[in-house]
Structure formats: structure tokens, C-alpha cells
Amino acid sequence: MDSILVTGNGPLNGQIPIAGAKNACLTLMPATLLSEEPLTLTNAPRLSDIKTMTQLLQSLGAEVSSLQDGQVQAMSSHNIDNHVAEYDIVRKMRASNLVLGPMLARLGQAVVSLPGGCAIGARPMDLHIHGLEALGAEIELKEGYLHAKAPRGLKGAEIELSFASVGATENIMMAATLAKGTTVIRNAAREPEIVDLADCLKKMGAHIDGAGSSSIIIEGVDRLHGATHPVVTDRIELGTYMLAPAICGGEVELLGGRMDLVGAFAEKLDQAGINVSETDKGLLVSRNNGRVKAVDVTTEPFPGFPTDLQAQMMALMCTAEGTSVLEEKIFENRFMHAPELTRMGANIEVHGGTATVTGVERLKGAPVMATDLRASVSLILAGLAAEGETLVNRVYHLDRGYEHVVRKFSGVGAKIERIKGS
Template sequence: MTSDEIIINGGRPLKGRIEVRGAKNLAPKAMVAALLGQTPSILRNVPNVSDIRVVAGLLALHGVLITKGDDPGEWRLDPSNVEQAHHADIDAHAGSSRIPILFCGPLLHRLGEAFIPDLGGCRIGDRPIDFHLDALRKFGAVVEKLPSGISLTAPNGLKGANIELPYPSVGATEQVLLTSVLAEGQTELRNAAIEPEIIDLICILQKMGAIITVEPNRVIFIEGVKELRGYDHRAIFDRNEAASWASAALATGGDVFVGGAKQEEMMTFLNVFRKVGGDFDVHDDGIRFWHPGGPLKPVTIETDVHPGFMTDWQQPLVVALTQAEGVSTIHETVYENRFGFTDALNKMGADIRVYKDGLHDETRRVLRREFEQAAVITGPTPLSGAEIEVPDLRGGFSYLIAGLTAEGQTKVTNLGIISRGYENFIEKLRQLGADFIFES
């Protein structure tokens, strides 16, 4: 996109059908996995989001040949000529993406060395990479911190390890999977993340020849193999995008069919959506979400790792909760700064109070964490148009929903962040009948 702002005329329900493609939280990692194969890989259902372009650029820097297939979203990745890239080029292409750290294991296997620049990403809380580096050290990697980033070598190769994560981090689990499959011996990973995107990555690695066993209680065993081949895989749908459009339908009093969405991966969200007062129908080719009329109801939500309520789901849903009759409470246990976006919603007329040390609640089911926060939303409160700037990916989409819900005109700037995880969202707004001005 060449423009960085949108002017929304609110008060019009979203109605119609849009399609979601592969998950932003899977497709870039699947592309990195192609580095591990001795033959080309084919990834289907790839979304057109900026994180994909960042990873494609980094792969190209390392000699991976990328070609587009005849079908939309089909990519062929040939790692036959992988080579080390210049540090400055890696830094320039990585931008604000955190994906480069997942290159470490595959590049250590292929080249014996790897480099990652300083990592960016959304400003929603600390993104420590210690989990990643500690795991890589246990595999035998030597880590050296440089002014420009982090250099890694594996003078004696990588060997299987016993690893227990302090927290079921998605990124750290992906790091262990991508590193262990070619490491010598067996790896045991405890307290692993088990999100659907993790399972889809495991499916990809198994197609490549890996031996991975998922045990109960967040335990994963990986038996290292000497060689992997390429894969042919269709990426799982983006459940975060699907939930965002569902929340937009609810907040605006609309009716949106999200093509490509599946029930199984969204069961926790669907339960909360129904409790708030929304309705949905599950079809073979997607899920229809709509506001059936009548008042919305307040809820209490505790975010958590899968199979809990995802932190990425709460921000878009908050806008709908400003229209619920009563007091809703969200306990955010994953990221410590995820409620920063609510300041702009209060500016638009919402009544949201953030408790930076969290709130005590004897009915809690999710274990309290030191850095958690809570937000109390009192509604219903009419929203009015305002000028607001996108702070992060999910918060940014929440601002779009707020603008669509509000009376009057809302100007949203810094839209580039939203394109990191939402494919063609401007065109999808048009398809759903939104009233806005956007100059490209």
C-alpha cells in the first residue's frame, strides 16, 4: 500500500462474504522449514501479507529460489543453492519482523553458521529471545552477541537435547522443532506450545521425513534424521483474521460469511462469541457470523495459550464489548502491554479502565502471571469518530472496527502495520459494504 491512512464513515453494518487464506502465524515458518529440505517445497494457500514478503526476501538472500505457481497463493521454494548472506543485507530486509530468529536452526544445519539482526515487532510487551537462545545453546550452538545482532555457529554440529520451556512459547517451540529434526539423537521438549499452527508445522516436517511424536501434557519427542526432503502442503487458515472479521460483524450489527474458516480451530472463540450475544452457522466452506438483534451481553475473558482464549482475539472483541449492556472484564495473561490500544477507544467514547497489575478474581481458571493486566469495559457506550493511529497489528484492526461502529468520521493512520497480518483488508472492507475513503 502506498497510502497510510483511511477515513471511515461509521454506522453501517458489514454484510457479505470475504475469504481468509493461510495463517500468518504458520506460512512464514513453513517457508523457513523449506531450508531444511534437499528438494524443493510447495506451499499452498499463502496469504499476501507483509510478513510473507519479509521472509521471501530473507530466503532469497540466502540463495533460495522462489517462484509463484499457477494457483493464487502457491509458492515453490528451492533451497538447492543455500549460502550465507551478508549481515547488512539481512538487517535491511528483516525490518520489524521477528521471523529471522527462526532461521537459526536451519542455517546452522545447512551452513554451520547464522546471523540475526536486532528483532522488532508489535509494541505489545517484551519479546525476549532468551528462550530461543537457551534452546539453541542446548543443541550445541555457540551464541555471540554483536552490536549489529547475534552470530551463531555450531563447531561440533547440533545434537538432540532435553528442553523445558519456562512458558509454552509458540516461537520457542517452533525454534526447537526446526532445529531438532536434523539434530543428532533425540530431543524431548516439555511445556511446548500446541497451537493449531504448531501442529500444522509438525505435519509439514513429518511430510519432509521428520519423526515427531506429540505426547499429552505439552510434551513433544523428536528423533533426529540425517536428511529431509521438500514438502507439498496447504497452510491452515488464519483463525486470528477469521475472529477479527467475526468481531467486526458483531460490533457493527452486521452479517459476515468468513470463507475458509473452520470450527475445530475456533471452538473457544465461538463459545465466547455466543455468550456475548452473537450467532454463527458452520458450513463446509466457512463460518457465517452475525448479530441476531437484541442487546449484547457482558463477559469475563482470560487469555491464555491454546486451547485457551487467544490474546490475538481479545483486542478486536473489545470494541464489540463496548456495546454490551453491563461490565465485561478481560484478564490479559500473555502480553503485558496489550491494552495500550484502549486509550484511543476511550477517546472515541468507550468506558475502559485498565488495571496494570491485574485484578483478583476467585473464579479464575487461568493461572495468574506476574506481568498480567486487566481491562474493565462498561457499556453500552456510543462511539464517536476521531483521529487515531495504529499502535500494533491487532489493535490496529480494532481501530478499523471502532471506526466502522462509531457515529461520524474516523481517520486511522499508520495502516502499514495492519498489512503485516491481514491480507487485502481494504478490498475486503469494500466487499462488505463499508463506507470509507482510501487513496492508493
């Protein structure tokens, strides 16, 4: 199994290109199931999760071609001959459940295994199921599979989510595009990935208003057509690399970065003493001399502080001046990186959904274990700021969300290498 060796090497300087958003692309790809005509995505990230979604779509009968070194995904679902999303594929990735809504809408039936992914909490399917049932679907759980059918077709409905779930909003929105009548999703998720999906669906002929707000209105149409759509910039990759000069010092420009994607996160960096400014090409991040200031963080749905940047922010707070409190309100069990950071000399106390971090002057390199996708990169960031060598083991999680991570860090002066396992 591969590992990554990081050696603390001082300030970082240069440019890092930011890829298209993993979470957006994984949502856009199932949208091909809504139409017989081709859907082409540009600016696609080159990640193992994208390959997993490709395998899933192909298993259903879709044609998927990866072009231009993986940055273009050309798809066609004119011949869907299978409506069963098997466990062996779905278990690898949570986003696999997003084939449920499109298949129900177009085929009138779907059998989808309960999903897998990172071990960061239960993340139940209840909201997806309740929303689709409100549209007229009949759904039954049998032997780990959701058996869904819509014998009379889907019909528009008013749906109020008890939590602003991104996945449930996406599944319901895609299904509603082909439902008869009007669907209103209240307490909808507001993430940029929701807006990106709506933009793509509208290019395919859907009638959608309100994406990016808490109330989304979808007028169902009889059919959708093909389209070409660029995947939005990955705000989580953007935030992660913004932390590189924050934790190491130096000045790094994030190419393709946009402030509107990371507003709450950038505000916390500003409070910590990190400079963030917009340029013609993206965002410029720099840190003045001296330690950063401790700041408190509470994860919230967009536009709040993203849960997917909590682990990376904790790495920064480990060497901050003062004590910070990080409160996780999205997923339970998302502080598994804390014991690994403690192995590097961090002072962290975890009580339930709250972590209290008292900054130390310097971390020390150590062998550590990655527990999930975002924890993986938080340990790399910590290693960049630590004395000596840090060996991050079990980094297969990393390939699910960060393309060319060693190349990108090396390009700004980091001393980092991937060590192939046996």
C-alpha cells in the first residue's frame, strides 16, 4: 500500500492549478441517465472516484469515454439495459446513490445498493427516500438494496427537507426534471455544486429556478436533450491548497480560485492572520512572519464553514498561537485525524463533536495513518510544517479527492514524495 513521505522544508512559493470539483462532477455524471442524448463534461478532475462512477454508469449500459487526459468525460445513455447498481461498485463511494433519482425518472425503476465511502458517520438515505416517495416513488429496502419503482410515473410535489442535505437535494432535483408538474424543494442545500448541477440540467432543457437559495422550483418537462458543461472549480481542493502557505509561510497563487466559493473559510483565514486576495488568475494567499492566531470554527452547510475543510483547518490550528475550538455539526465521527496529529506533538482534546486545540510552536514528524480522504491531506499539511520526516500511510483515500497531489505540492517547493507499496 502506498504512502507519502513529507519533510518540513520552510516557506512555499509559486502557483497551484485547481481542478474541477469532485463532488460536482460525481453529481453531473449521473445526469446523463436522464437523456438519450450525449452529455459532455469538461474540466473534470482526474480522480479514482470519477473512475468508480464511470464503472457504475457503464454497468448500467451507459457509454463513457475519458478524453484529453481525463479532463473531458463524454457520456451517452441511449441504451440503458440494466437498472441495478450493484454493491461491489456502490460500496466504494457514497455518491453512487445519485443514480437513483435519474433512473427512477427516466426508466421508472431502480435497484440501488446502500452506499459506502469514507467512515465519517452514518449519512443515512432517509431524506432521499422521503423526497422521492413524495414524488410518487415506491421504495422498499431489501437485503441492503433500495428497490424503487414509479409505476404511474413521478409527479411534482412540495418537499421540505428536515436537513439541507446536498445529496438529497441533488437526487430529488434530478428526478423532478422529468416529473409531471411543479416540484418545490424547501430547505434545499445551497452549495455551489447544487448551482452547477442546475446550470447543467438547464442546458439539457430542464426548467429550474432558485438553485443556490433554500427554495428550488422545478417545472417538469417530457424529455431532456444533450449538452456540454464545464465542471465548477473544486472549492475543497482550493481551500486545502490555500492552507499550504498558511501553515508553512510563503506566497501561493491558486489558479482558477474564486472567493465566492470559499467566503466563510477565507474569513477564518483572515482572522488567523493570513492574507487572501483576488488576482486575474485566481486567489493569492500569503502569511506574514510569526505564528498564526487561534480561531474557533463551527462547520455548517454552505455558505458556512465546510466540513470538508475541518481536518485541514485543524492542522493549521495545531501550531497557532492560543487555543481554538473546532465544532463539527455535519458528520459525527469526523475527528479521527486528531490522534494522528497528536502523534506529531499536537495538543488536542476531543469531546463528542468538539475538538479543543492548543497550539504548539512546532510539530514533529512521525509515522501516521490516514483515516479518510480529508484526514489524509490534513496530515500532509501538518508534515509540511513539522520538523523532520512524516510518513503518511494508507493514502489510497487521497486519490479519491486530490489529483496529482505530490506534483502540486512539489511545484511550490514542498519536499514530498510518494512511496509505492509492495
